[in-house]
Amino acid sequence: MATRTRRSQRRTEALSRERIVEAAVELLDTVGESGLTFRALTERLATGTGAIYWHVANKDELLGAATEAVVGAALAVEPVAPTTPAAPAxxxxDEIRAVAxxxxxxIDDHPWLATxxxxxxxxxxxxxxxxxIFDSIGRRVRALGVPEDGWFTATSALVHYVLGAAGQNAANSRADGxxxxxxxxxxxVATAWEELDPDDYPFARAVAGQLRDHDDREQFLAGLDLVLAGITALHPPSKPTHPPHTP
Structure with a gap:
């Protein structure tokens, strides 16, 4: 009995929380949230449910840990190349664009993440x-020179744009059917828009061609630049003051 207990403890220790979360992400990616069960997890990890419960209390905790792991990896990114040659590296x-x-x-790679x-x-x-997420974007908003009383509003606008646009893009690419x-x-979609009544939908008909030819990633970054332009227009960075020159 003592020998079996020690072996069980060694197996539990070898099966880390990180490996369980990694397996959960793999299951979520392949079979979705409904397919993430402790039974499926034990089969993938070739272990017992007790070893998993040792590290994770329930499915909600597991989903939260999987979300945290994917978001953490997403935020560990390199800055996107400057949009203009004059922009400093x-x-x-550019750091906000990288985070976004x-x-x-x-969200595009993991269908379950938006939800x-x-x-x-x-x-x-x-x-x-x-x-x-707020801290990662908010620290860059602060570095833009936005005054403190505008930090939360500016950061919220960016967070909601990023998650909303990314979530909608992921939903569009995985529509039912x-x-x-x-x-x-x-x-x-563009063809359907072009066939709309021109009196009722003049704008939708006018941009149907742009819809047909657009690139999701480029459109996302262009929308992000619009939000950033609005933030910097409302809160232009203060110019540094220099002491008067003395000969």
Missing amino acids: DSPP LGLFEA QLATQLSRSPWGSVTPR PPKDRAEFLDD
């Missing part, structure tokens, strides 16, 4: 994920 706007693009690509982030924001904003090639899907 690693400037706050990291989240955009993470989990929305849940985290609305139901448990005191958890680790929401403040981590048979999977379609992206170009075919956009062509179908």
